[in-house]
Amino acid sequence: MTRREFLKSAVASTLFFATRRLFPASLVATPADVGIATGSDYEKAVTAAVDLIGGIRAYVKPGHVVVVKPNIGWNSPPAVKATTDPVVVRTVVHLCFQAGASKVYVFDRSVSNPHLAYKTSGIQRAAEEAGASVFQVDNTNDTKLYSRVAIPGAYYLQNSLVNRYALECDAFINVPVAKHHGQAGLTLALKNLMGITGDQRGKWHWQLDDAIADINRVVRSRLTLIDASAIMLRGGPTGGDPSYLKRLDTFIASSNPVSADVEAAKLFGRSASDLPYIEKAAKAGAGKASGYATRSIDV
Amino acid sequence: MKARTLRVLKAARIALQTLCGAGFLYMFFTSRDPFAVVQNPFLRWDPLIFLTNPRSEPLLLLPVMALLLLAVVLGRVFCGWVCPMGSLIELSDMLLSPIRRRNPMAMRGPRPGSMPVRFPPALAILGATIAGIATNAGLLPFLHPNVWIVRICSLSLLGLVFLGLIVIASAFGRRLWCVYLCPLGALYGLLARAPFPRLAIRRCSGCGACDRCPMQAANASSRTVLAHQCTLCFAFEADCRVEGFAFAAARRRATGSGISCGEAGFDTGRRQFLIVGAGLLGGAVIGGALGMLLGTRRIGGAVGARAAASPAAQRGPLRPPGVVDEETFLRRCIRCHHCVESCPNRIIEPAGIEDGFCGLFAPRLRFDSNGCDFRCQVCQLVCPNQAIPLQTLRNKQRTPIGLAVIDKDACVVFKDHKPCLVCEEVCPTPEKAVVFPREEKIMRPSGPTVLKFPSVVDSRCIGCGICQANCPAPRVAITVSRLLRDRS
Numbered sequence: 030m031t032r033r034e035f036l037k038s039a040v041a042s043t044l045f046f047a048t049r050r051l052f053p054a055s056l057v058a059t060p061a062d063v064g065i066a067t068g069s070d071y072e073k074a075v076t077a078a079v080d081l082i083g084g085i086r087a088y089v090k091p092g093h094v095v096v097v098k099p100n101i102g103w104n105s106p107p108a109v110k111a112t113t114d115p116v117v118v119r120t121v122v123h124l125c126f127q128a129g130a131s132k133v134y135v136f137d138r139s140v141s142n143p144h145l146a147y148k149t150s151g152i153q154r155a156a157e158e159a160g161a162s163v164f165q166v167d168n169t170n171d172t173k174l175y176s177r178v179a180i181p182g183a184y185y186l187q188n189s190l191v192n193r194y195a196l197e198c199d200a201f202i203n204v205p206v207a208k209h210h211g212q213a214g215l216t217l218a219l220k221n222l223m224g225i226t227g228d229q230r231g232k233w234h235w236q237l238d239d240a241i242a243d244i245n246r247v248v249r250s251r252l253t254l255i256d257a258s259a260i261m262l263r264g265g266p267t268g269g270d271p272s273y274l275k276r277l278d279t280f281i282a283s284s285n286p287v288s289a290d291v292e293a294a295k296l297f298g299r300s301a302s303d304l305p306y307i308e309k310a311a312k313a314g315a316g317k318a319s320g321y322a323t324r325s326i327d328v
Numbered sequence: 329m330k331a332r333t334l335r336v337l338k339a340a341r342i343a344l345q346t347l348c349g350a351g352f353l354y355m356f357f358t359s360r361d362p363f364a365v366v367q368n369p370f371l372r373w374d375p376l377i378f379l380t381n382p383r384s385e386p387l388l389l390l391p392v393m394a395l396l397l398l399a400v401v402l403g404r405v406f407c408g409w410v411c412p413m414g415s416l417i418e419l420s421d422m423l424l425s426p427i428r429r430r431n432p433m434a435m436r437g438p439r440p441g442s443m444p445v446r447f448p449p450a451l452a453i454l455g456a457t458i459a460g461i462a463t464n465a466g467l468l469p470f471l472h473p474n475v476w477i478v479r480i481c482s483l484s485l486l487g488l489v490f491l492g493l494i495v496i497a498s499a500f501g502r503r504l505w506c507v508y509l510c511p512l513g514a515l516y517g518l519l520a521r522a523p524f525p526r527l528a529i530r531r532c533s534g535c536g537a538c539d540r541c542p543m544q545a546a547n548a549s550s551r552t553v554l555a556h557q558c559t560l561c562f563a564f565e566a567d568c569r570v571e572g573f574a575f576a577a578a579r580r581r582a583t584g585s586g587i588s589c590g591e592a593g594f595d596t597g598r599r600q601f602l603i604v605g606a607g608l609l610g611g612a613v614i615g616g617a618l619g620m621l622l623g624t625r626r627i628g629g630a631v632g633a634r635a636a637a638s639p640a641a642q643r644g645p646l647r648p649p650g651v652v653d654e655e656t657f658l659r660r661c662i663r664c665h666h667c668v669e670s671c672p673n674r675i676i677e678p679a680g681i682e683d684g685f686c687g688l689f690a691p692r693l694r695f696d697s698n699g700c701d702f703r704c705q706v707c708q709l710v711c712p713n714q715a716i717p718l719q720t721l722r723n724k725q726r727t728p729i730g731l732a733v734i735d736k737d738a739c740v741v742f743k744d745h746k747p748c749l750v751c752e753e754v755c756p757t758p759e760k761a762v763v764f765p766r767e768e769k770i771m772r773p774s775g776p777t778v779l780k781f782p783s784v785v786d787s788r789c790i791g792c793g794i795c796q797a798n799c800p801a802p803r804v805a806i807t808v809s810r811l812l813r814d815r816s
Binding site for chain 1: 362363672673697698701702703704740746747748749750752753754755756757758759760775780798799800
């Protein structure tokens with residue numbers, strides 16, 4: 030080895046290790062649009078799924094105010110899987126703080142009584158223990174909590190009351206649970222955004238697919254993580270019978286809710302064409318319904 | 329007894345009153361948290377309320393027996409030391425004492441009004457209450473002090489009116505409710521007539537300190553302490569100059585030995601017995617007749633085919649979950665409104681006169697803004713008398729409250745051909761009670777839409793009203809009614 034060669038290799042290896050230290054492995058590899066991780070350790074699997082799409086630091090920057098929006102729709106225990114698994118919510122909150130988030134808010138507009146739903150679902154406790162600020166949203170259209178947003182080019186919802194935390198945060202993280210829904214077919218990431226709106230949501234059901242797509246125009250999910258640990262195949266969105274559930278231990282992370290929903294629908298054996306709101310949301314610019322890169326991992 | 333002992337006893341009494349009052353308030357306010365519901369012990373273990381729903385659970389029987397035994401041995405010590413209503417009245421008396429002193433109408437001094445009350449009207453009220461318990465239009469819910477204190481705490485209009493009456497009464501005399509009207513006090517007073525050592529006046533300097541007795545039990549001129557009125561509150565006894573108060577055997581007093589003033593003797597004893605008996609019996613006759621008279625106007629939809637046939641029956645009130653038999657419910661329900669206060673969904677409200685006297689103030693459900701949560705049992709847990717029976721969660725989820733019916737003239741799917749399945753979405757039963765047996769494809773400008781027509785499966789519906797509360801139609805198209813449930 031000549032002196033020149035030695036110096037070259039020395040500099041190269043120094044640079045290599047320096048870059049390794051500077052950039053995490055997930056950034057060196059090209060991130061996918063959708064990351065699917067399976068594993069019975071939900072904390073690990075959720076983290077792995079997020080790492081597949083570039084890691085949490087690609088989505089949450091230091092100092093960000095983050096909203097984590099799980100599904101706390103019903104007063105039902107975690108075993109029913111009508112609500113997002115509390116471990117998943119806790120892990121996402123942990124990830125946000127690891128990325129340097131200054132504040133993490135967790136809320137949903139429950140259909141059941143929020144006092145009951147937040148506690149029974151285990152999410153209030155899990156999120157608070159992780160350091161998030163949890164607040165309950167009831168059916169009063171409090172003007173302090175909501176502001177009315179016009180939706181240009183809307184299919185159906187010309188305007189809507191939208192939760193200000195969702196509008197004004199730096200990063201909106203959508204953490205739904207994958208389950209059956211009588212009218213929409215499935216309720217996944219796109220439909221989970223119903224929980225950030227005010228108004229009388231009942232009337233939206235008269236044109237539900239359009240309303241779901243429209244609300245996804247207003248608030249973009251910066252990161253979507255679908256809890257498909259045990260998917261509810263029928264009897265949704267409330268469920269209640271263990272026989273409705275199919276355990277998959279799967280978590281789908283995505284940079285856009287549309288691709289996440291397409292992948293989640295596949296778990297139910299359904300395609301995007303079965304669910305009109307996916308196509309409509311893709312047209313509305315909420316994400317890619319096809320032609321996205323997927324990576325999966327088993328942890 | 330030494331003045332010092334009496335002062336200690338008075339301080340202990342005030343301390344226990346404060347403790348019981350604070351305990352009651354703590355219990356009342358924690359019960360508003362659906363995850364920390366407490367049964368009101370003042371109602372659960374009450375001997376009078378026990379009569380409306382006698383059970384042989386040792387945890388219930390023992391405290392009731394203990395309370396009765398306490399009354400036999402120590403008289404109305406409950407009224408003076410424990411009863412939260414008594415404490416409230418005393419507080420009100422204390423605050424209004426300046427007004428009472430200036431009030432020319434107030435009872436004071438050796439007036440007839442402050443003479444010892446030998447046969448309070450409360451005896452007749454007690455008789456009426458007990459007789460009414462057998463009917464489902466009893467007077468107990470309107471006369472029990474610890475039911476009223478719950479209503480006062482919940483700041484309901486009813487409770488505030490009663491509070492107002494207490495305050496007004498305080499301007500005229502002390503503890504007027506307890507002396508003249510309280511049936512619970514009368515019950516304890518009745519037991520206090522048992523021959524046990526009672527507080528008595530052994531020596532008297534004639535100073536008149538005992539005219540200050542708030543219960544009108546002691547009197548300087550007759551030099552007696554009436555056991556059936558005395559609450560052992562020791563409010564003034566320490567001021568007795570000759571330390572003349574002592575616990576003396578009733579027999580000794582009865583022999584009229586001259587130590588305590590004798591108004592006793594066999595004849596007076598029998599006379600007393602007869603008057604007390606007559607008072608009770610007279611009240612019982614009135615109470616029984618009242619119950620029978622008012623109880624005949626049954627509430628529609630619940631009792632008997634005759635009621636079900638009348639159009640009023642269509643509006644039969646919906647009762648809290650688990651209530652199956654309307655008559656049992658009305659007999660046991662003491663209208664304490666703990667369920668109204670604790671229901672997290674705020675769907676229980678006290679009935680007004682619309683359900684007749686039978687159902688007056690009885691809790692009924694209203695599904696305007698919310699339904700009965702599928703996994704919530706707060707009303708069953710808080711009910712102190714099991715008028716709303718405590719079921720297992722599984723049974724609660726299967727016991728129908730009513731039955732949902734779809735009005736096809738109001739439902740937007742039938743009427744306007746709009747796709748809407750909110751009732752199905754929110755239906756909480758694992759096997760949904762709202763189904764869509766008929767589907768139809770219609771053309772819309774935005775593309776073909778599948779219309780699903782909702783229908784209720786009667787055997788699955790538990791009438792929780794969540795569909796009714798969430799129905800987005802301009803006129804609510806799915807409503808829960810009681811009559812149809814009874815028919816099924």
